[in-house]
Amino acid sequence: MKIEELSYAINPGSHCDLFGAVMVAAGIESLKILVIGTEECTYYSKNFIFEYGKKQRDDSLLMLSLTDKEIVLGIEEILVKTIDEIINIYLPEVILIITTCIVELTGEDIEGIIKSIENKYKTKILLMRTEHFKCDNYIKGMAKTINILGELIESPNFENNLKSFNILGMRYRNGEKSKISLILKEKGISINSIVPYSINSLDDIKNLSNVKINIVVDFTGLELAKYMERKFSIPYINLLRIGKVEELEKEYLKIENILEIDIKDNIKEALNKILNLKNKIKEKNMNNKLAVVAPISVSAVEIGILLEQVGIIPKIMVIKDIYSFEEEDAEYLSKNYLVKYIKSGNLEPIRELYKEMDVDYFIGMEYPQILKKYEIKHLNINYLTDGQFGLEAQEEILSAILKECE
Secondary structure: OOEEEOOOOOOOOOOOHHHHHHHHHOOOEOEEEEEEEOHHHHHHHHHHHHHOOOHHHHHHEEEEEOOHHHHHHOOHHHHHHHHHHHHHHHOOOEEEEEEOHHHHHHOOOHHHHHHHHHHHOOOEEEEEEOOHHHOOOHHHHHHHHHHHHHHHOOOOOOOOOOOEEEEEEEOOOOHHHOHHHHHHHHOOOEEEEEEEOOOOEHHHHHHHHOOOEEEEOOHHHHHHHHHHHHHHOOOEEEOOOOOOHHHHHHHHHHHHHHHOOOOHHHHHHHHHHHHHHHHHHHHOOOOOEEEEEEOOOOOHHHHHHHHHHOOEEEEEEEEOOOOHHHHHHHHHHHHHHOOEEEEOOOOHHHOHHHHHHOOOEEEEOOOHHHHHHOOOEEEOOOOHHHOOOOHHHHHHHHHHHHHHHO
């Protein structure tokens, strides 16, 4: 299986993981972010906060802008002074230091500097390394920051953890409105926290362990779920395989067993809806229809697997990554349909392939005038951004396909 990686010189747009780190940590009460690097890094990071809906909280982001002298001679003195000033002025409980490319290039021992002063303060100092040439998209930065903040989770209060759950990896709003959340609410099981979207305070992080189960809806929450299982024996279910209904069913049944509730009828209803949608799409004779798969909020491989089940062939798949649990399916699509995998954050250099491969559908975000130019139909799938995941996500995707077929 070949994955083409386009040069960032012709393929800008895949933001570095600094932005992902800021998206997660900005606005958390009693936490200050200290970015070490150039002024440009802070400027774009603050803009990102505004775009992500945290504009009222951008004062949580501080900057140590390095001079030529500091870059050449070292930053230990200025970094220690800056940390001291932040603690004396703001009295934060936590400082999250975020490095940038320039710090990595100079080989600064930031860990050593932190270790030499951390016992001096009550403030906890965390380090997040975000060198762009080590990471090719901001979502990885979100995952890394979630994992680092996980160090703050405290031991569970067993009086509070019997009737609640976390949603991990929810990067968008409305997680509380998802069908599984509403079903669990009816059964007396409430949401403890939605990570990272609803994390607003350090207490939100510390109390993440006060649950019976974690529900993982995006890979950004997967490692945190594994960590909490190891440290606190909190089980998790994995709803990432939205292209594999049989695997989703197994995960939903785990919810039943762990929470000791009966949701079999709810699962059966969802499975019947999915089956009916698949049958209706197959009746439209979609065989040999070709698609570009470039989703923003979900794995392209999962979408590709689901399309293949209803007769649509994924020919171009724009990916951020192929995760270990998807490798077998990605290889299957590549071998059977000669899928072209492209690692890219910008569609511009890919558009010539639309005409060359004569594709019928586009799944993801693209300019309508460009799709019109190539006579490509747009399947608009925004399920995760509206709080849908798991079986509900598969139903939403299939509904969008059926709507476009009619």
